[in-house]
Amino acid sequence: MATIRVSKRNGWVRVVAALSGALTIVLGLPVLHAVDTSWGLALDGNAVTALEDAPPEAGGAVTGWLRSRVVLSGDPVAPRRFLDLALQGRFQYTSDLQFLDLETLRLRGQWDAIAGTDGVLRTQTGRFRVVDRSSAVLDHPLDGAGVDLSWRSLRVSATAGYSGWLLNAVSRVRMTDQDVLDQQNEDLHFAPGRIIGIARISLPEFMRRQTFDLELTGQRDLRDAAAADRLDTGYLTIALTGPVVPRVYYDVVVTAMAAADEMTPAAHARGSFWITGGAAVPMRVSASVGWASGRSAVTAPFVPITRDAVGSILLLPVQNVVQGQLALSVRPASFLQVSTDATVFLIGSSRLPDLAGVNPAAESGLIGAELTGRMAIRPTSDLGVGVTAASFFPATGSWGIFNEGVTNQARLGVEVSLGL
């Protein structure tokens, strides 16, 4: 009986959804005729090999997007007031996973001359990408709403979103072991639910073109209060960026984290310098240092909201790690970009990371180094080819944390994209 009831309810839901869709199209057609619309399809294919006996892994994606805009006032190229709707879906195919995902469904608006000032109000609602100032805490699509109010010398923004309507297969909002276990559960269609909010105050170019940001990020786990492995966290970020001298820039971002059930604070910090060659010499040289706290006497492990990894082969979580990187990017021709970087990894506390081949008695904190080279060729607007080669050199014996005999790893990836 229960099955029949559910089936009937689903039937009604489908009828109502179909009628709503048809009504929207009928009512929307005259409006669509009056708005600017743009659409496209992108076909992406990739193959990655570990340069060992294992065969290469291949995958692909078809991404479709649609953008519509109503200009309320101003130049059509750079309107002062407008509304736009963006829709983007992707079908991803790999050997063990196929899914169709709605990546963006966003209604955005912009209104200038707020209250007779030079202020600009921007709003957005729907599903859109949310990135915190450090991009180490959160970089993920969410379902929510955001508002941004900016003047020449002050910018205030706030965004709130929910992660529980994202597909379980694609969500990277994984903070706890339970979240990671849920990702393997094929019966779960939706990702773990969390309410996430970000509020930021910026002073753009307040002094000698320096920009200051103060940001507060918080997330609340919506599992039952009694559930084990719940985690509620808050993050306070301070950042300063700007030019040192012409063509030399810096960016310093420090984030302090507090968890509801943890008295010890955690932290993440990153500092980077980069030099650009300008239009005459299209190149960029950069150096950066980053640190994410681990468990120690004075720090707790840093737990970002989005589970991303450091390194392209090592794939360590952003926790208990120090990394230093030198990078060079050159554009010798308009269709070609070549870049390379060298990164050294160390543990961020006295605790060793959970990696295969680690020597439990290791006295050194050096994890190893990675060398990466990339080449991107874009001969025309619709065709792109990218090749990435990476190699990881583990620090072994008395040098590092790995046992003798742990060998180097290499990886080669090729990507091809065609825009329709």
Added chain:
Amino acid sequence: MIGFAILAASTKLTRRYLAVVLCALLSVMVAVEAHGQSPELIDALLETDYMTHRDAAALIAVVSAVPARPSSRIRDDAADQPITVGQYSRLLMRTFNIPGGVLFRLTGLPRYAARDLAFRGIIQGDLYPGASVSGQHALRILGRVLELRERGAL
């Protein structure tokens, strides 16, 4: 030189840049007059919200002294219809022999012409190939084409 002048002339007429824009506009007029062509056309087009196919072809011919090469897909009775960003892009690509991407070569569709010009930085901002083209917008795009041609980048 004309490309730079048009670029300057077609930017927004804010109070701050009014003097600069007026000087640039004057230099456009002088340059056009020197070629024995009509400054009135430029003047009128700067005020136009919707360029027609005929306006676009005349603009290109007057400013660049290169006869425009409209697509054979445009019917004669459409000459006074508003031209879209995509159609204007295709007109520019045909007139100045700008190499297109794979899909433009295969289909010749305006949307791919617009995308190719955006890829080369000639069209800037959000791209809507079906949107109409204002006079200022058309002058700005044409200015960038001429600037890149002068630099030998096209």
